[in-house]
Amino acid sequence: MAEVIVVENEDAAGELVAGAIRELITARPEAVLGLATGSTPLPVYRAFARSLAARPLDVSRVRGFSLDEYVGLPDGHRESYRAVISRDVVAPLGLTPGRIRVPSGDPAGLPTAGADYEQAIVDAGGVDLQLLGIGRTGHLGFNEPGSSFASLTRVKTLTPQTRADNARFFDSPAEVPIHCITQGLGTIMRARHLVLLAFGHGKATAIAAAVEGPVTSSQPGSAIQLHPHVTVVVDEAAAGRLTNLDYFRYAWANKPAWQGI
Ligand code: GLP
Numbered sequence: 001m002a003e004v005i006v007v008e009n010e011d012a013a014g015e016l017v018a019g020a021i022r023e024l025i026t027a028r029p030e031a032v033l034g035l036a037t038g039s040t041p042l043p044v045y046r047a048f049a050r051s052l053a054a055r056p057l058d059v060s061r062v063r064g065f066s067l068d069e070y071v072g073l074p075d076g077h078r079e080s081y082r083a084v085i086s087r088d089v090v091a092p093l094g095l096t097p098g099r100i101r102v103p104s105g106d107p108a109g110l111p112t113a114g115a116d117y118e119q120a121i122v123d124a125g126g127v128d129l130q131l132l133g134i135g136r137t138g139h140l141g142f143n144e145p146g147s148s149f150a151s152l153t154r155v156k157t158l159t160p161q162t163r164a165d166n167a168r169f170f171d172s173p174a175e176v177p178i179h180c181i182t183q184g185l186g187t188i189m190r191a192r193h194l195v196l197l198a199f200g201h202g203k204a205t206a207i208a209a210a211v212e213g214p215v216t217s218s219q220p221g222s223a224i225q226l227h228p229h230v231t232v233v234v235d236e237a238a239a240g241r242l243t244n245l246d247y248f249r250y251a252w253a254n255k256p257a258w259q260g261i
Contacts, residue, residue: 151184
């Protein structure tokens with residue numbers, strides 16, 4: 001069973017997870033972070049930036065692999081995940097740009113981009129801590145319902161729901177690409193620690209399906225049930241449909257401090 005931690009708000013989630021990232025990098029300055037985009041992980045990046053400002057830590061050797069990218073956005077498009085990661089993560093945290101990778105959504109390189117990305121993650125020694133958000137369709141990264149639990153980085157077609165959800169970042173819904181390149185569920189499952197965050201009522205159904213629902217590719221988030229080290233950090237609203245909520249609260253309240261998250 002995944003560990004579920006219910007926090008008061010997004011800031012508290014950010015502090016908790018940033019603390020775990022800080023501990024990881026302190027112990028292992030070459031740590032490999034699995035980075036996620038979307039609005040959900042932003043409180044983590046902000047809290048970690050605050051923590052670094054208050055107590056400097058050498059993050060120059062940290063490596064990072066982002067989950068996914070749109071296919072075919074013009075180079076430098078401000079909503080390409082490459083641009084988002086550089087703006088929201090690399091710059092504020094002072095990471096070394098050459099050590100942070102995002103899958104390439106350049107149409108010309110797509111036939112080999114997935115395999116190249118997989119090899120780069122393997123060469124880096126694998127991901128230590130993977131941040132994850134979850135889409136309303138239950139997707140992790142851009143692994144839409146039906147994605148194989150064994151899938152690796154490859155091109156996928158976004159569902160109309162996901163395109164509509166992400167249209168808020170673009171000038172018009174039509175501008176949202178139809179295709180993406182995303183780490184597979186199999187790629188994500190190789191990370192040594194998964195940290196899935198979710199906030200708000202809109203995520204409650206996807207969280208309940210991921211944590212307590214049947215393990216099925218129709219709910220890509222449910223793949224986390226097959227992983228040995230998962231931490232789910234949610235606010236009350238996103239936790240609202242969990243059946244075992246009392247148990248999760250009880251387990252967290254009684255967790256030995258030395259275990260961390
Ligand atoms: C996108 C990303 C996912 C993210 C999801 C949820 O589709 N590819 O990685 O988890 O959106 O986004 P948000 O965190 O903004 O709700």
